[in-house]
Amino acid sequence: MDFPYARLRRRPDVEAENLQAYDATDVLLVERGLSLGVDGHEIAVIGDEYGAITLALTAAGIDGIRVHQDLATGRRALALNAADLGLAGFEPHDLGAALLRGVRLVLLQLPKSLAELEEIADAVARWAAPDVVLVAGGRVKHMTLAQNEVLARRFGRVRAERAERKSRLVVAAEPLPVPAAPPFPVTQRHGDLVLAAHGGAFAGAKLDIGTRVLLEVLGLADPQLRRSAPEPGETGPQPPSGDGISGVLNEEPTEPAPVVVDLGCGTGALAASYALAHPAARVIATDRSAAAVASARATVAANGVADRVDVMHDDAASELPDASADLVLLNPPFHLGTSVHTGAATRLFEAAARILRPGGELLTVFNSSLGYRAELTRLVGPTEQLHRTPKFTVMRSVRR
CATH class of the missing domain: 3.40.50.150 (Vaccinia Virus protein VP39)
Structure with missing residues (x-):
């Protein structure tokens, strides 16, 4: 698939020469998502900063994707980029049951903080389907073993893959039982x-x-x-x-x-x-x-x-x-x-x-x-x- 990533923009967020609207991690997550053949209504995308993951999947004909973006600027950028490219087929959600209920594949851009990753991992294990697979990606220079440890507290199987294009994917599966109440706030x-x-x-x-x-x-x-x-x-x-x-x-x-x-x-x-x-x-x-x-x-x-x-x-x-x-x-x-x-x-x-x-x-x-x-x-x-x-x-x- 030849998706026009370079056409994506960050607006209304700050735009500058050293800031772009996608990275190699987005591309790896899209490639993995397409290879697994999961129905779009069973896919959730989390942390898609400006819509690169969501829009590349919808451009490939996947419909019904649920997406959670923390930043209002990211949500607006996704909508603007979708309009520019004439794409639809996704639904925005807050982090919670509506985002994850029945989901079998989660594509995640790893967040900066371990606490945020812990809340996301708990939400996936708590509300997604029992056979859910979480594919998390990040730039190698920003990844740590502690991220794997956080995921291992909510999933029975966590595997880090080899780095590619200075990015790496971590795959988590087999969600573990969660405490009665969510850990946050x-x-x-x-x-x-x-x-x-x-x-x-x-x-x-x-x-x-x-x-x-x-x-x-x-x-x-x-x-x-x-x-x-x-x-x-x-x-x-x-x-x-x-x-x-x-x-x-x-x-x-x-x-x-x-x-x-x-x-x-x-x-x-x-x-x-x-x-x-x-x-x-x-x-x-x-x-x-x-x-x-x-x-x-x-x-x-x-x-x-x-x-x-x-x-x-x-x-x-x-x-x-x-x-x-x-x-x-x-x-x-x-x-x-x-x-x-x-x-x-x-x-x-x-x-x-x-x-x-x-x-x-x-x-x-x-x-x-x-x-x-x-x-x-x-x-x-x-x-x-x-x-x-x-x-x-x-x-x-x-x-x-």
């Missing part, structure tokens, strides 16, 4: 805050350092987590000042209720903490990762603020109206998949600028080495440093 308490996390959520149920620094600046960190004095090279946390956010941070309720957006919310630590401290605010948490969104929903429920926090699965707040937010909180990523690339942060800065009302404020925490101040000033408005440690910097930008 996991929870962890951080002072008064409870974090919940599914396998694919960044940092799991831990409170990542950047988020903790931003919570300190906002005055929302639990006293047990605060340090008594700055470390060498730090400036002490400075609360935002000026006209823009002073009303939002004020304990007195305002009319109308201020709108606060946790952009790229992850497990929802910022959204839940802000909602707990500011009952009058309307808080929106949004992330492009389905695992993060499921985690954030579990987090706000665990903290009793589910009625005050709206959690959305969305790419760069695309579903929020222009000039609708008073405050945006942002701890942006600096990786795209396994590539170091600042394009993801730029897209979120642009999104914050779009959804902030004039005079609204963006509080951003990022690795101090990245130096985003000029870009924030250009895209959002006047930007000042509120806090700096050797590792992290917090900036305040006012929407011009």
Whole structure:
């Protein structure tokens, strides 16, 4: 089969010369899937970043494939690529029983985290057909023996194949009995805050350092987590000042209720903490990762603020109206998949600028080495440093 992989695009995700919409692992998974002759209604594809696996199979005449993609950008890219190529014959699903019930073949692009792989392996063993075969693939440089060990906890037979085109397939079969309850989400308490996390959520149920620094600046960190004095090279946390956010941070309720957006919310630590401290605010948490969104929903429920926090699965707040937010909180990523690339942060800065009302404020925490101040000033408005440690910097930008 001669599928036009080169025609696939990553949009609406970041596009650049060093970023492409498929790799050799996709091709190997497609070749294996076609060779097994399984009916399309008994095939599930998981982790297909931009649709290369799903669309190559449908182009070969396989219909009824179920597909799960964690990222909203991947789901939209699949739809756009399918439209460009005139292809159909697949159904999107979240990770769960509807995706896997009765499935006899799972094609998986191995995820970065072992926790995410554990959740996927458990789901396949829990809901797929008893004779299911899981074919997982990855780039050799990113694969570890620990991935085989995770699979072996849910499958009686796990076999790694020889590397080909710098990629490798691992085949798992004979699913083992699973515990009564799924292993995710996991929870962890951080002072008064409870974090919940599914396998694919960044940092799991831990409170990542950047988020903790931003919570300190906002005055929302639990006293047990605060340090008594700055470390060498730090400036002490400075609360935002000026006209823009002073009303939002004020304990007195305002009319109308201020709108606060946790952009790229992850497990929802910022959204839940802000909602707990500011009952009058309307808080929106949004992330492009389905695992993060499921985690954030579990987090706000665990903290009793589910009625005050709206959690959305969305790419760069695309579903929020222009000039609708008073405050945006942002701890942006600096990786795209396994590539170091600042394009993801730029897209979120642009999104914050779009959804902030004039005079609204963006509080951003990022690795101090990245130096985003000029870009924030250009895209959002006047930007000042509120806090700096050797590792992290917090900036305040006012929407011009």
